[in-house]
Amino acid sequence: MEKIIQLQRKIAPEFTAVIESRYNILRCIQYAEPVGRRALAMMLNTGERVVRAQVEFLKDAGLVDVSQLGMTVTVEGKVVLAELADYIRLLRGLVGLEEEMTQALHLKRVIILPGDSEADSAVQRELGRVTAGVVGQCLGDNMTIAVSGGSTMASVAEAVNFSAPSTTVVPARGGLGEKVEYQANTIAAVMAGKLGGRYRLLHIPDGVSEEALEVILADDANVRVVAEIIRQADILVHGIGQAAEMAKQRGLSANIVDELVRRGAVGEALGQYYTIEGNIVYVTSSIGLHLDDLAGIRTVIAVAGGGKKAQAIMAVASTGSHDVLITDEAAARAIQQIINNNDRGNF
Incomplete structure (x- = not known):
């Protein structure tokens, strides 16, 4: 061909x-x-x-x-x-580029879709459709899916068109700082509805102090149960954001945003901020999954597109804890250029 x-x-x-x-x-x-x-x-x-x-x-x-x-x-x-x-x-040569990125980012699988999701909403919806299909391929009986928030993840939930009634869907982390339709709780409920399955929600504001989280966990048995279900998830599906942009969206102070930039943070996922080498430089306080928990999850799927997210995608993928990356051509070309410019084919 x-x-x-x-x-x-x-x-x-x-x-x-x-x-x-x-x-x-x-x-x-x-x-x-x-x-x-x-x-x-x-x-x-x-x-x-x-x-x-x-x-x-x-x-x-x-x-x-x-x-x-x-x-x-x-x-x-x-x-x-x-x-x-x-x-x-x-x-468009995307099959070869997928193989190149799989090796460079040490992933099991990379899927690249034609186009630019920043410029074309149809591409973002296609990211959602393909991601939903990958989730369907990974699903078995009585599994738990943990999902993050964000506009791309909302597209994933809307794209689910198959039934899996024994599935439970939970938010990957607590957090109520985003638009309602993009919150992880909302996305978990929508996805569970499409699957015909169950969902459990976690109503915890993002960025509360560690002391407050300890009090909540001690006083609220439901939160403890949901937190344990999240940590035992079989599949995690999450988006990726740019560090500074996500910090502002989460309401972090200007001093913290400046500190993130100074320390080289370029990517964010699950409330954790990464350098392009995959090192964590800041973590927002919340109940849910962290980087250390991902090793126990059977399948970890990251989805993000757009050329401006290239560094963020590299940062999160470089943690070595992901199985599948689903992205678009604009992001993949930008990542390829970064790797080539830095002569880091084994990044």
Whole structure:
């Protein structure tokens, strides 16, 4: 397949460009359906006339339906879209890049999706869909999934489309400092609802003192039970944030934010702040999972995209405690450039 793609690039580069264009249109329609041509053109940042011509082709091919409500992808279109995904990854050289990053970051598996989730919301939703699929592959009977908060994790929960009624979903850490829809508690409840399973919540503010946490654990039996369930999770799925940005979102003081920057923190996950080498320089107080707990978890999955998160992703992946990284092309290319610039292929 790779040889065929190389030949296509040399002999008919316009052919591959058309395929990519129609793939992007199908993907955007699928995630926004029913959608009108004008809205679709705005999503794709292209002219309405160009979109109209491509949609007409897709309609004639039986891949798109057009109605008064807008455009939708047909059953056949969804099948073609799924098959095209692997072709696009080969076309852009992402399969080879996955192997390179797997070795460089010492992971068991890296999955790279085409595009940039910062610029295209459809890519973020695709990150969610693929991550949900990986979780489904790892699930067995009577398992517990721990999830973190964040917008990407919200996309993961929404993308779950299978049933696992014996599953329990819990937040990976306590924390109520984010928007409600992005809180780990909310994401755990949504995912459990999609699975038809159970959930347990942890109503603990982020950043409370160690003394206060000890009092809460001593006085609240429910919190103790949930904390123990979290530590015994079979699967952990979490996002990754930029250190300074996440510190501000969590309400840390300006002095602490400055100290994080001074100490070289670039990435954050589960309330822990890392240098690009994977060293922890700060931990917010909360009940839930910490780096030391990850060794006992069967499968640890990290998901994050966007070129600006490249250093953050490297920082968290460099801890050596992760199994799977799911990211986008923009982040992967930026990580590749960092590794090459620093001549650190064994990073």
